[in-house]
Amino acid sequence: MAFTDGRKIGGLYTAEVLRTDRVTPHMVRVTFTGEDLKRLPVRGYDQWFRLFLPRRNGQTDFAAVPERFGMAGYLKYLTAKSGTRPPFRNYTVRELRPDLGELDVDFVAHGDQGIAGPWARRAQAGERVALIDQGRGFDPIDDAGFVLLAGDESALPAIAGILRSLPRSTAGLAIIEIPTADDMQSVEAPCGVEVRWLARTDPHERPGILALEAVHAYSPAQPASLQAYLAGEQRCVAESRRHLVTAGVPKSRIAFTGYWKVGRAG
Ligand SMILES: Cc1cc2nc3c(=O)[nH]c(=O)nc-3n(C[C@H](O)[C@H](O)[C@H](O)COP(=O)(O)OP(=O)(O)OC[C@H]3O[C@@H](n4cnc5c(N)ncnc54)[C@H](O)[C@@H]3O)c2cc1C
Secondary structure, eight states: OOGGGGGTOBOEEEEEEEEEEEEETTEEEEEEEOGGGGGSOOOOTTOEEEEEOOOTTSOOOOTTOOSBOSHHHHHHHHHSOGGGOOOEEEEEOSEEETTTTEEEEEEEOOOSSSSHHHHHHHOOTTOEEEEEEOOOSOOOOTTOSEEEEEEOGGGHHHHHHHHHHSOTTOOEEEEEEESSGGGOOOOOOOTTEEEEEEEOSSTTSOTTHHHHHHHHTOOOSSGGGEEEEEEEEHHHHHHHHHHHHHTTOOGGGEEEEEEEBTTBOO
16 A cells, blocks of 8 residues: 555545644644544554545535545545535544544644644534545555654654554664654654654754754665655655665655645645
8 A cells, every 4th residue: 555545545434523632732632533433444554534624614514525535536526616615634543443433633733824733723522524534655565674764743643653553573763853852752663663753953943854864864774675654844755765765775665755845735
């Protein structure tokens, strides 16, 4: 399964906000609940989905949301009357409890700009959302000798999920950049994986640079058997990937995606 496979799979689920918690200074956890969540497949790793939110006027009509987000589904969404389209963003399963019909999602509280981050900070119990399952971006490779995971705080849920799902015998390095040292979370990692937290010291520093520098400083001992996963701010992801490819890591062994781009919405 790869990021592009999301177009082939799908499944529409609705849920409502149960509660919100500020888990660290820059991360808000929204717990969703609903009968539909009992049938959301548990895919582990960095399972992600398209999240459709209430419109600015608070209305939650999800008739414009397709079952699947392939070309036809996206067209259905785009051609719906503009006033009826709920905004959407991409998010990762932080924890799924299908027996209870509950889903935790960690939203970076990145300020007042945008839709999803600000929404999470003020979300109220009972607000309705819809989501489309998109599968996983990380597919474990059987012969991976070493696994490298790197990203900024937006990729923390994905990296935490991958660490939790990886076989316990895995060797590797997880580089997680966070806004401040207080944004560290406890993660369940195989004991052979070093989890390296990099906290920014300057609040105006561009997210992702510390993670990028750490990837640049890393030279794989056996590039041909490395498996890498890079996610977060687009430029940092692209430059990290370039470094690994130059170091001899086959492109097919690097899963990467620019989650967001400085200064650009959506
Ligand atoms: C597969 C996938 C999984 C993802 N999982 C998660 C997740 O679990 N948790 C999570 O928080 N994000 C996650 N993201 C990233 C999230 O989708 C983006 O950050 C999204 O742009 C946030 O939407 P918004 O409406 O808050 O801001 P937007 O409207 O998209 O952007 C508004 C402004 O905020 C800036 N901005 C957006 N995101 C950030 C950020 N993280 N830090 C600083 N500035 C930002 C933009 O540059 C822009 O200037 C994921 C992305 C992908 C592709």
